[in-house]
Amino acid sequence: MPRISIVVPVYKVQGYLRECLDSVLSQSYGDFELIAVDDLSPDGSGAILDEYAARDLRVIAVHQEKNGGIGNARNTGVARAKGEYLLFLDSDDTLVPGALEAIVERIDATGRPDMVLYDYARTFWWNGERRNRDADLFAEPGPDVFTIAERPELLDLFTVVWNKAYRREFYLEGGFSFPEGFYEDAVVVYESLFTAASISLLDRVCVHYRQRRQGNALRTPSREHFAVFATYERLFRFIEExxxxxxxxxxxxxxxxxxxxxxxxxxxxxxxxxxxxxxxxxxxxxxxxxxxxxxxxxxxxxxxxxxxxxxxxxxxxxxxxxxxGYVKGRAKARKTKNKVGKRAYATYYQLQRQRPIDENLAVYAAYWYRLPSCNPLAVYEKAKELAPNVHGVWVVKKSLEDQVPEGIDYVVANTPRYWEVMARAKYFVNNVNFPDRVIKRPGQVYLQTHHGTPLKRMGIDQQRYPAAAKGMSFRKLLERADRWDFSVSSNQHTTEEWERVYPCAFESVNSGYPRNDVYYRAGADDVAAIREKLGIEPGKTAVLYAPTVRDYQAGFIPRLDLAKVAQELGPDVVLLVRTHYFYGADPQLARLEDEGALIDVSAYPVVEELNLAADALITDYSSIMFDYANLDRPIITYADDWDVYVKSRGVTFDLLSGKPGETPGVIATDEDELIEVFRSGSWRGAEATALRAAFRERFCQWDDGNAAERVVRRVLLGKEMAPEPVAGRTPAPAPGEEAASGLRLVPGDDPDKLLAG
Incomplete structure (x- = not known):
């Protein structure tokens, strides 16, 4: 029998759940069971629980057949518990290190009381922390063990169950249970405090209570708050009896x-x-x-x-x-209104915002008003097919106006027509945020498509990394994210990250990335045509080198001697080099291209075509690796500054671990290793192929050629469309694929078996 049973109710918390579970499983005290009850959560929470249960026997994943609310989920967990003591933990909160050890020590030191009360601290998205305002009560002198009649001031503590350890026998004999609906904690808290024969205090913060910016059901106007009346009726009945x-x-x-x-x-x-x-x-x-x-x-x-x-x-x-609080809320609203009024961006814009919203108008933008591209372009093209009544207009910079492809309606930023469409459009589609001067009206719909899978830390996580956080207002960042109604995701990892690091009220659209559809729709003729346009001779092996930006350095600084690498790879290899779009034209690359050492594709407008043309990808920490993995072609990780990158920017997983699902293929940490990878053939060998298959399974799980359709149906047409099974996908053929050596994973293959040989 475990000493401690920890009950965790789970519902729509996939962005926070791993942190919660890890905080328990990493405790210095290990004699516990963690009973996590999936209350029929519609997101990926249930799958996360199963993942943890599969690798740690202390985790018991319970899946409810119907949604019954947090109280019902806790009751289910209690019924499964076997520990001497019961603890409750909400699935978006965490235990602090050493909490269980301290609680158990207090239990033993005070003769196994009916209840142990411990303290908590509120934590905030800006990494702030504030201890319970009544923390002094825990430090006041008094008996080690007492009844509530001896310490009645403790009844004024925050009425929650997750800062208390209950002796399970006392809990069951007392017949305590949580009612349905809101304010369920009060019943168990007061009934147990009133009847406990022995209570002890632990003057220590054991729980970090996450203060969510949005998503707290109690802070949502609804008739659910009428449940409070049944709560007090039950408590008075308990007292009267x-x-x-x-x-x-x-x-x-x-x-x-x-x-x-x-x-x-x-x-x-x-x-x-x-x-x-x-x-x-x-x-x-x-x-x-x-x-x-x-x-x-x-x-x-x-x-x-x-x-x-x-x-x-x-x-x-x-x-x-x-x-x-209400007065302050009204004052804050008036202050915000006055601030907006003082800005008065443009009289014309204000006038246009008084006109009705055009239900058939959509505004598209990509990369801070660059040319049409990426996920927004894929959505735009599919919307023309599935929602032809919705007219799409692109926003571009003045300097790019003459490069907009023919047939695309566009406006130049900060022109009269720009302010008109921004004021009246029903839909906004962007892979970054629109400027602060754009005010979202009630009734307008904002689709955030993003433009990558997060290996590096994003959103509020960047606060811990000075190189990434320099000059950034995270409060303004979240205010921009508050405008999102929908957030596109390519995989479960990304969904969890976005929901955690952008704590806002958007709906995740688990569709896959629309820009990746082309990888499942292009054919051999398409690949050949792109290679010809790029000047890649037939029979040559094209290797795309696409490094990401470094927050800790300014400008493009090559991390490879590109001339040396190109020469060592031999005449049968064509090196394509693409710098990050943050950088301008690089004179050194232009010189090397003139000398015939490589092809500079930094200004090539369609990244997807570069990927289709390449036989292999060399990259470091760029999100291009996740897109390229769809093609099931070799990926070489060149990471000469991994330690520096991790410390300056932070990462969400260990790219260099060599584990299936984390490393996409072979790894090189200097030029000689990189050259040897190609000379030896390991870049496309069996081990690299198996690693790539596992990586693809994890990070390309929803990409299948239909992502744009799913997005359009959900956002513009209000319909649902589930992702197709991974096994039903066939990517575009690789150039000269029939001549390539090495393994190619087919549906049903086990990556782990391939790695094991």
Missing amino acids: RPELHRWRAFMFEHMIDHYLFILSRPDRVPPNARAEFFGKAAAHYRRYLPAGFEVPEGIQGAKFHAVGRGSYRAFQGLKLVNS
């Missing part, structure tokens, strides 16, 4: 009315059209549960009590400063 608990009537009454007033004071709780009804039910409870001799609080709070007692909603509304 036990004469020894009658002493707590006055406390519970005051706490109940305070709670009702707090809910009424917050604009993000009860909807405006239901507030009078909520007040009426609160007044009914006031009359029903008012204890004899109750003394109403003094001041403004007492005036509110009197208003509720009289059932006068008008009097309640008329009180000055009814709720400081």
